[in-house]
Amino acid sequence: MSxxxxxxxxxxxxxxxxxxxxxxxxxxxVTILALSIWQVREEYTDQAHQYQKDVANLxxxxxxxxxxSILHSxxxxxxxxxxxxxxxxxxxxxxxxxxxARVQAGFYPELQxxxxxxxxxxxxxxxxxxxxxxxxxxxDYFRHHLLDSGLGTHIGTPIRSRTTNDWIITVSHRINDLxxxxxxxxxxxxRAQTFLDFYKSLNLGPQGIIHLARTDGSILVRxxxxxEDLPKGTASGLLVQAIQQGSxxxxxxxxxxxxxxxxxxGYTASKxxxxxxxxxxxxxxxxxxxxxxxYATSAAVLVALAVIISFGLKIIGSIRFxxxxxxxxxxxxxxxxxxxxxxxxxxxxxxxTGLANRRQLEIALSQHFLRAEFNxxxxxxxxxxxxxxxxxxxxxxxxxxxxxxxxxxxxxCRQLRSHSDIPAxxxxxxxxxxxxxxxxxxxxIVAEKIRVAIFEERIEHAGSSLGWLTVSLGxxxxxxxxxxxxxxxxxxxxxxxxxxxxxxxxxxxAFGSQDVEPHQS
Ligand SMILES: Nc1nc2c(ncn2[C@@H]2O[C@H](COP(=O)(O)OP(=O)(O)OP(=O)(O)O)[C@@H](O)[C@H]2O)c(=O)[nH]1
Numbered sequence: 001m002s003x004x005x006x007x008x009x010x011x012x013x014x015x016x017x018x019x020x021x022x023x024x025x026x027x028x029x030v031t032i033l034a035l036s037i038w039q040v041r042e043e044y045t046d047q048a049h050q051y052q053k054d055v056a057n058l059x060x061x062x063x064x065x066x067x068x069s070i071l072h073s074x075x076x077x078x079x080x081x082x083x084x085x086x087x088x089x090x091x092x093x094x095x096x097x098x099x100x101a102r103v104q105a106g107f108y109p110e111l112q113x114x115x116x117x118x119x120x121x122x123x124x125x126x127x128x129x130x131x132x133x134x135x136x137x138x139x140d141y142f143r144h145h146l147l148d149s150g151l152g153t154h155i156g157t158p159i160r161s162r163t164t165n166d167w168i169i170t171v172s173h174r175i176n177d178l179x180x181x182x183x184x185x186x187x188x189x190x191r192a193q194t195f196l197d198f199y200k201s202l203n204l205g206p207q208g209i210i211h212l213a214r215t216d217g218s219i220l221v222r223x224x225x226x227x228e229d230l231p232k233g234t235a236s237g238l239l240v241q242a243i244q245q246g247s248x249x250x251x252x253x254x255x256x257x258x259x260x261x262x263x264x265x266g267y268t269a270s271k272x273x274x275x276x277x278x279x280x281x282x283x284x285x286x287x288x289x290x291x292x293x294x295y296a297t298s299a300a301v302l303v304a305l306a307v308i309i310s311f312g313l314k315i316i317g318s319i320r321f322x323x324x325x326x327x328x329x330x331x332x333x334x335x336x337x338x339x340x341x342x343x344x345x346x347x348x349x350x351x352x353t354g355l356a357n358r359r360q361l362e363i364a365l366s367q368h369f370l371r372a373e374f375n376x377x378x379x380x381x382x383x384x385x386x387x388x389x390x391x392x393x394x395x396x397x398x399x400x401x402x403x404x405x406x407x408x409x410x411x412x413c414r415q416l417r418s419h420s421d422i423p424a425x426x427x428x429x430x431x432x433x434x435x436x437x438x439x440x441x442x443x444x445i446v447a448e449k450i451r452v453a454i455f456e457e458r459i460e461h462a463g464s465s466l467g468w469l470t471v472s473l474g475x476x477x478x479x480x481x482x483x484x485x486x487x488x489x490x491x492x493x494x495x496x497x498x499x500x501x502x503x504x505x506x507x508x509x510a511f512g513s514q515d516v517e518p519h520q521s
Contacts, residue, residue, distance in 0.1 A: 055266025205285035380443035391463030474498025
């Protein structure tokens with residue numbers, strides 16, 4: 001029995017398993033990373049859309065509010081012009097008009113003042129205290145109406161009030177006389193500061209801007225207010241171009257010509273006045289909450305990845321370690337099996353001759369005895385003893401005796417059927433042979449063949465009467481039954497026969513207790 005065959009074979013697919021674990025770890029990490037990037041991008045897009053919507057909506061609401069202020073002013077002016085044309089400009093009529101104008105101006109906090117000028121630019125009416133000697137014929141709005149016969153609302157560029165020194169936006173109308181000739185200008189002035197205060201109350205972040213401008217690009221109000229910005233025109237030529245090309249509302253990402261800040265700018269153009277409103281949020285402020293979420297997500301993902309990778313590497317490491325141990329265990333099993341095989345051989349083999357030893361001989365004889373009993377067939381057993389071996393040892397030395405024993409063993413093996421006959425060392429210089437399924441005649445032939453073969457080896461032996469080494473053999477044959485009840489019966493029988501062969505002169509074969517056949521060759 002080969003011990004190694006009964007050991008469990010441990011599959012060593014270490015590389016495969018480690019590779020699969022590494023792939024799994026990579027897939028998990030890449031998936032987490034990809035999902036996080038996708039989520040952050042989605043949040044960015046959502047936030048961008050939200051801010052674009054917000055700035056566009058806010059610009060529309062603020063424009064609506066500004067339109068209302070201008071249209072209120074315009075309505076008041078048109079009413080005054082109508083009255084002036086009907087009642088004339090005598091002091092009493094002007095006094096009534098002045099009272100009416102003051103009452104109406106009081107309704108609108110953004111309205112700084114209401115004024116009427118004659119064709120020379122001289123003040124006819126003012127809701128503010130008049131400064132003597134001031135003539136406004138030099139003002140842009142005055143020259144505009146002088147040269148332009150149109151009766152529509154004119155919105156002027158911001159100027160400093162000569163009365164209060166405030167920055168004001170002018171809303172004006174041409175006054176015609178009954179013949180349709182230029183008769184003066186009706187003017188309403190709106191405080192820029194009122195608009196700025198309102199814009200300030202809206203929380204647009206540190207760099208947020210709001211500007212109200214004419215569609216020709218002239219700034220009317222810009223929050224945060226800086227005097228030096230007014231001559232610069234509009235925040236961006238691109239925005240004005242878009243409006244001039246008919247765009248009513250939109251969103252642009254623009255670098256401001258005022259401060260160089262990149263902003264998301266939403267704008268709305270008026271459908272009834274030549275103005276537009278723009279609201280801009282600087283990008284860094286607009287995406288501040290997104291950026292915070294990005295940092296938090298990145299930190300969480302990095303921590304998660306670090307934990308997953310470190311656990312993954314630990315698992316891969318322990319898989320490798322276990323597989324290493326399994327490999328070592330398997331090698332230990334192999335070594336053990338090898339050692340067991342050696343021990344098996346040692347336990348069953350005679351070290352000197354390489355034949356089966358006495359223990360193995362007895363086991364084999366018992367097994368063959370049982371088989372013979374079962375099959376009811378004969379079994380033969382031969383005991384062989386070298387003649388005068390003591391004298392051989394004494395003459396040639398013990399080591400020569402050992403070599404001689406090996407030679408005799410090899411010679412016996414060559415005479416046997418290797419697949420069934422079993423040669424063994426019985427003890428000392430005594431050898432034995434089990435001949436399964438062999439009757440007396442066969443055993444006799446084999447024994448005789450051995451005896452002759454050993455003699456033919458011509459091993460010099462000075463202590464032998466023939467001069468060569470000879471052997472004596474005792475043969476026992478039996479079919480297990482009442483006469484032959486145990487393997488030992490065959491051994492005793494063969495031993496008796498051997499004794500008989502020795503007693504009757506050696507170099508011969510003796511059979512059971514009866515036959516003894518002498519030989520002289
Ligand atoms: N060299 C060697 N000698 C052995 C071994 N085993 C037994 N012997 C020797 O074999 C001899 C056997 O001697 P004896 O039993 O007196 O028998 P014998 O001299 O062979 O005489 P007969 O058997 O009567 O022919 C002894 O001297 C043993 O020492 C062995 O393994 N090697």
